[in-house]
């Protein structure tokens with residue numbers, strides 16, 4: 429009874445303080461958050477790509493990454509690449525990297541399961557899975573089919589509004605198609621959960637984090653504001669991928685900068701989010717979860 433009252437009180441506080449956030453509670457990425465690209469098996473690349481955030485292959489060795497021009501760090505814990513603003517990590521790097529990657533892989537799987545399993549979709553089978561355009565308001569969108577982005581779409585909402593797209597099939601964004609944000613909406617608040625293969629066409633613009641069970645192929649010169657979490661492999665072709673929560677830089681000093689960003693983000697952020705970077709470095713906890 430007391431617990432119930434506390435929950436109600438907390439709910440009221442959240443409601444009173446932040447009544448304007450629309451859409452589902454955010455999907456927590458956990459320790460996967462610093463990765464612009466996290467794959468379980470391989471990451472292929474056709475240069476030159478520009479990636480902001482860490483790149484990791486959880487069950488791979490250095491041969492699991494191609495054409496990154498990797499330079500092994502003296503610590504033996506990661507490598508660097510001129511194409512990556514962050515660290516490149518594989519399962520055979522020195523400790524603590526294998527544990528870190530294993531934890532991130534678990535968190536990636538948990539985030540996928542959470543996103544895919546959220547009940548109460550606001551929209552089911554929108555445009556029969558062939559999206560030819562329009563404005564998509566915050567909420568949960570569910571398709572039991574493949575989805576193709578065949579026109580330009582806009583996601584309009586505030587900086588705290590959220591979108592979860594649940595796709596039980598492949599996802600295909602056709603060449604030149606653009607997904608844009610409006611009204612202050614942020615890419616980290618957009619989740620594409622895909623049970624299948626992902627094909628992002630050439631010269632596209634995409635917003636949001638991808639969580640996919642199948643291979644993710646990013647076409648030539650695509651620009652993606654978001655991170656890619658693939659339970660299998662990722663293939664890049666001269667891609668620009670900017671992960672909002674991704675690590676910048678590769679030196680230990682950059683860890684502190686990242687912590688600062690985390691604190692900063694939350695001090696400037698809305699009242700319904702609480703960050704405690706001291707508990708688990710690099711991670712922001714959302715008090716609504």
Ligand SMILES: *[C@@H]1O[C@H](CO)[C@@H](O)[C@H](O)[C@H]1NC(C)=O
Pocket residue numbers: 489490491492
């Ligand atoms: C990486 O792993 C593969 C598959 O286990 C193996 O064939 C290959 O020799 C390894 N490469 C390196 C550099 O360790």
